[in-house]
Amino acid sequence: MLHGDPFLPYHPQLVEERERCKGAVFRFNNTSNAAVEIAPDERMRHFRSILAARWIHQYRGPNPPMAGHLGSEVFVDTPFMCDYGYNISIGDRVAIGTQCKFLDSGRITIGRNTEVGANVTIDTRKVPNDFKSMKGSRGAAIAADVHIGENVYIGANVTILAGVKIGTGAIIHPGSVVVRDIPRDVVARGNPAEVRMVHWGED
Known part of the structure; x- marks a missing residue:
């Protein structure tokens, strides 16, 4: 799955x-319960446990997946x-808004100082192009990594598809669907x- 090879999404190991x-994820989402007072550090401890994914330590294969990474602030x-x-x-x-969905069959990398708006979907599974493969x-399925550079702004309700790279300093307007690479320092x-080229400081 992580090498871009075909994989079976409903294999028992992946389902587990x-x-x-x-x-x-359920435990993290419930840290926002107004009836329970939870410190910010404790909330992020719960989120860090999602990326650490300690349940993969039972994997016995020759190349077990690495844990995710969470920066500071x-x-x-x-x-x-x-x-x-x-x-x-x-x-x-990095700031990530409410209702975001990261479908991470492939790797998702988000650079520092990036803002991801509400209800953004990042889907790393490629769309089938052969009806015979749909069973x-x-x-x-096949997954492809998504890489988002530093100092990027992604507006609300954006969808980013598998294999896309978004360059440093790019701005993605709300509601956009990103199907191909976006260069650095542009508005899309x-x-x-x-893409629309922009000279910063202009109206």
């Missing part, structure tokens, strides 16, 4: 990993959703997102 991740609003956790790497001073719970908007 997603279920365990779901439990960690990160803010993640609730509710949050992801599939595995260990494929997510978040740099320092429901018996079908194979639309479905699919189109």
Whole structure:
């Protein structure tokens, strides 16, 4: 799965990993319960446990997956959703808005000083291009990494598809669908997102 090879999403091992991740995500999302006072450090401890994904330590294969990474001064609003956790790497001073979904069959990397708006979906599974491969719970899938650079702004309701790289300093307008790489220091908007060159300081 992590090497871009076809994999079976409903293999028992992957189903179990997603279920365990779901439990960690549930605990984190419940830290926002108004009836329970929880310190910010404790909230982030719960989020860090999602990325640490200690349940993968039971994996006996020759190349067990590495745990995710969480930088300092990160803010993640609730509710949050992801599939595995260990494929997510978040740099320092990143803010992630409410209702975000990180479908991390492939690796998702977010550079420092980046803001991810509310209801953003990052989907690392490629869209099938052969109807013969679509076999429901018996079908194979392919994942591709998503990389978001430093100092990026991603507006609310953006969807980022598998294999996309977003360059440092890019701005993605709300509601855009990003299907291809976005260069650094540009503004992109639309479905699919189109790039508009910008000279900073202009209106």
